Amino acid sequence: MDRRRLIIVQFLVLGAALVAAATAPSAAMLLLASLLLGSCSSVAQQIVPFAASLATPERRGSAIGTVMGGLLCGILLSRALAGFLAEHFGWAHHLLGRAAAGAAGRRHDGRRPAADHAACQDRLWRRPALARRLWREEPALRQATYRQSALFAGFISFWTILALHLEEPRFGLGADIAGLFGVIGAAGILAAPLAGRLADRRGPHLVITLGAATALASWVIFGLWDSLPG
Numbered sequence: 001m002d003r004r005r006l007i008i009v010q011f012l013v014l015g016a017a018l019v020a021a022a023t024a025p026s027a028a029m030l031l032l033a034s035l036l037l038g039s040c041s042s043v044a045q046q047i048v049p050f051a052a053s054l055a056t057p058e059r060r061g062s063a064i065g066t067v068m069g070g071l072l073c074g075i076l077l078s079r080a081l082a083g084f085l086a087e088h089f090g091w092a093h094h095l096l097g098r099a100a101a102g103a104a105g106r107r108h109d110g111r112r113p114a115a116d117h118a119a120c121q122d123r124l125w126r127r128p129a130l131a132r133r134l135w136r137e138e139p140a141l142r143q144a145t146y147r148q149s150a151l152f153a154g155f156i157s158f159w160t161i162l163a164l165h166l167e168e169p170r171f172g173l174g175a176d177i178a179g180l181f182g183v184i185g186a187a188g189i190l191a192a193p194l195a196g197r198l199a200d201r202r203g204p205h206l207v208i209t210l211g212a213a214t215a216l217a218s219w220v221i222f223g224l225w226d227s228l229p230g
Contacts, residue, residue, distance in 0.1 A: 003050055010043040044071050058200060061207075065196020069189045076182040076189070079159070083179020147208065154215055158222070171228070 014037060021033035048067055055063035134141055163178040165171070199207045221230055 003046065007043055007046055010040045010046070013040045014043065044074075047071075061196040061199035061204070062193065063196070065193040065199075068196070069192040072188040072192055073186065076185045079182030079185075080179040083163075083175040083177070083182075147212065151212065151215055154219065158219075 017033050017036040017040065021030055021037065024030040024033055048064060048071070051063045051067040052060050162181060163175055166173040166178050195207045195211065224230070
């Protein structure tokens with residue numbers, strides 16, 4: 001498919017889902033809107049491989065690192081904004097603000113993948129079987145999936161726990177302060193391009209090892225030093 005059109009459609013659906021979540025009259029509608037949000041939030045993962053396909057092999061890591069830096073900027077700094085809006089204006093206004101921000105997308109080259117369109121349509125129904133075969137035959141794919149799912153689970157767990165932890169009586173802090181932790185976490189914006197360039201020079205395995213070790217060390221600190229500085 002035309003990548004630009006696909007990304008724009010996903011952004012529009014995301015905006016509608018955010019409005020639906022902000023105005024949901026019941027928990028069931030909120031759950032349905034959340035399901036739609038999760039289903040279409042892969043729009044970020046549409047952009048990363050697109051950047052990789054445009055870059056030359058010797059600069060692919062750098063290109064992916066730059067895009068990932070922007071992605072992390074949105075994920076982490078938006079938490080600071082979201083915390084402020086939720087604390088002072090209510091969580092519904094925060095969702096509506098995100099819906100408005102999502103409408104301001106940039107144009108980019110929407111070229112199709114380098115494949116025969118008719119052949120792709122013909123093979124579309126076979127994609128689930130192809131995914132299973134790739135999973136069986138490609139150990140690198142399995143390793144990457146296990147690593148990334150574990151790292152992302154840790155990432156999401158931290159940010160889910162953090163707001164609840166800071167609201168405990170010993171801290172007594174609201175959503176706005178929890179959101180400000182995203183500013184500290186935005187160190188990843190600087191780290192991602194550096195990691196990409198290191199991957200170009202030394203290969204991806206060193207970068208993956210360093211990143212996983214850093215994530216593990218951060219959880220050790222979080223567990224042993226239960227204070228604001230920790």
